[in-house]
Amino acid sequence: MFKKIGLILIAGLLLSACSTKTKVKTPPERQVRQLINALPVAKRPFLVVFPHSTGKLLTFYLDRVGDSYKQSTIDLEYLSGNSLKGGRTTIDLPKSMPYSQAFLLGSCSSGGKCSFDTDLISGNIKNKLDDGSETLNVLKSDFVFVNKGGVTSTDGRVSYTPTSTKQKDQIMMDTQGLPKDIDGELAYGPIAISAVNSTKIAGKLNFRVSGVTKVMIYDGDNFQPLKAIISEDTVAVELSQNPWNKAVTIIRDDLKGANETAQLYLLGPIILLK
Numbered sequence: 001m002f003k004k005i006g007l008i009l010i011a012g013l014l015l016s017a018c019s020t021k022t023k024v025k026t027p028p029e030r031q032v033r034q035l036i037n038a039l040p041v042a043k044r045p046f047l048v049v050f051p052h053s054t055g056k057l058l059t060f061y062l063d064r065v066g067d068s069y070k071q072s073t074i075d076l077e078y079l080s081g082n083s084l085k086g087g088r089t090t091i092d093l094p095k096s097m098p099y100s101q102a103f104l105l106g107s108c109s110s111g112g113k114c115s116f117d118t119d120l121i122s123g124n125i126k127n128k129l130d131d132g133s134e135t136l137n138v139l140k141s142d143f144v145f146v147n148k149g150g151v152t153s154t155d156g157r158v159s160y161t162p163t164s165t166k167q168k169d170q171i172m173m174d175t176q177g178l179p180k181d182i183d184g185e186l187a188y189g190p191i192a193i194s195a196v197n198s199t200k201i202a203g204k205l206n207f208r209v210s211g212v213t214k215v216m217i218y219d220g221d222n223f224q225p226l227k228a229i230i231s232e233d234t235v236a237v238e239l240s241q242n243p244w245n246k247a248v249t250i251i252r253d254d255l256k257g258a259n260e261t262a263q264l265y266l267l268g269p270i271i272l273l274k
Contacts, residue, residue, distance in 0.1 A: 032136045039129075039137045041186055044177030045072070047127055049103075049143055050194045050264045051169050056116045056254055057105055059262055061246070062091070063098035064177060071130040076103060078123030085117055100248035100262070114254045120145040122154065127176060143173035146193070158191055162203040169196045175269045182223050182271070187212045190269030193243075200242050201267045207235040214273040220244025226270060235272060243267040 043066065050059040058076075065072060070093055077086035089101060106116035127139040142154040147168050150161035160172050175190045188209040193201055210233040217226040221244075229236040243265040250262045 031134060033134055034128075034136045034138050036138050037140055039139065041177060041190070042181065044139055045127065045129070046175055046177040046179045047074075047125065047139075047141070048175050048192060048194060048264075048266060049076075049123075049125065049171060049173060050262075050266070051145075051171050051196050052102075052262070053169070053196045055105070055118075055169070056114075057252070058103045059248070059250055059264060060089070060101045060103060061098055061248065061264060062100070063179065065093060065095075065097060065129075066131075067094070068131045069093050069129050070132050073128040073130070075126040075128070076123060078105070078117075079121040080105075080117035081119040081121075083117075086123075098246075098248070100250055100264075102250040102252060102262075104253050106254075108254055112256055116254075120147065124154070125176075139176045141174035141176045143171050146170035146172055153191075157188070157208045159206045160193065160203055161206075164202075166199075167201065167203060170194065170201070178269065178271070179218055180223065182216065184214070184273040187272040187274045189271035192266055192268035192270065193239075195243055195265040195267070197263075198242055198245060198265055200240060202240045205237040205239055205270070207237075207272060208233065209235055209272055211274050212272045215270065216273065217241075217268055217270045218244075220246075220266075223271070237270070239267070241267055 045065045046063045048061040050061060052059065060074065072091045072093060075088050077084060087103060091099060106114055108114040122144045124140065124142045129137040144151040144153060150159060151172055152159045171194045173192055175192050178190055188207060195201060212230050212235050215226045215228040215235060215237060216223040226237060246264045248262055248264060250260055252258050252260050
């Protein structure tokens with residue numbers, strides 16, 4: 001008796017569920033408008049990419065992200081010989097700042113065997129800042145690997161010529177934002193050179209920029225005046241400075257997730273003021 005009643009009750013419940021089933025409404029897809037490099041430099045996060053002494057990876061260094069942002073998605077592309085490589089990382093915010101993360105220049109199999117890219121030439125970064133609104137601020141910048149003598153920025157307005165071939169394993173880049181607020185209006189910049197050690201960075205830095213009255217360089221604490229030869233449409237700087245240093249913890253995917261304290265070295269950023 002109990003078994004039969006149970007079957008009748010179950011059947012009744014199934015019929016009831018079928019008769020009251022309603023359609024689930026799909027939420028409307030979020031419409032987002034992307035603004036490219038529209039955010040004023042003073043409000044942009046400070047983003048630097050550092051080389052590693054092994055040549056196997058890069059390290060992202062992100063700081064001064066506005067409190068309104070919920071997520072930062074960083075797309076990185078780089079040219080290895082004739083091949084375009086890249087990857088993406090998404091950082092949920094808020095996060096303790098500054099934030100650092102390693103980016104492997106290659107790939108590793110599930111068994112732990114890794115291969116790495118060589119003949120690194122240049123690259124670009126897109127930092128997509130999402131505050132949950134209908135507007136997505138996208139910051140685009142470029143970088144150049146310094147391995148075999150002089151290099152020129154992608155827009156052709158900055159050239160860097162090291163004093164010797166020993167000046168290598170460096171990256172010249174646009175840092176998108178500033179590490180500290182500064183008075184004055186930017187004519188160009190911020191430009192910085194990252195390195196793998198504390199060796200003095202020496203060479204000639206030339207800008208094709210007009211309307212410049214002053215050049216400043218960040219020393220790790222503050223912006224300081226930098227000696228420069230300023231003409232109507234060019235600026236020339238003789239570099240011979242030690243980079244400032246910051247220690248961060250990164251995770252090495254090529255070492256099966258091992259932690260490493262990485263030493264980051266940076267000259268600048270250098271900014272040109274109107």
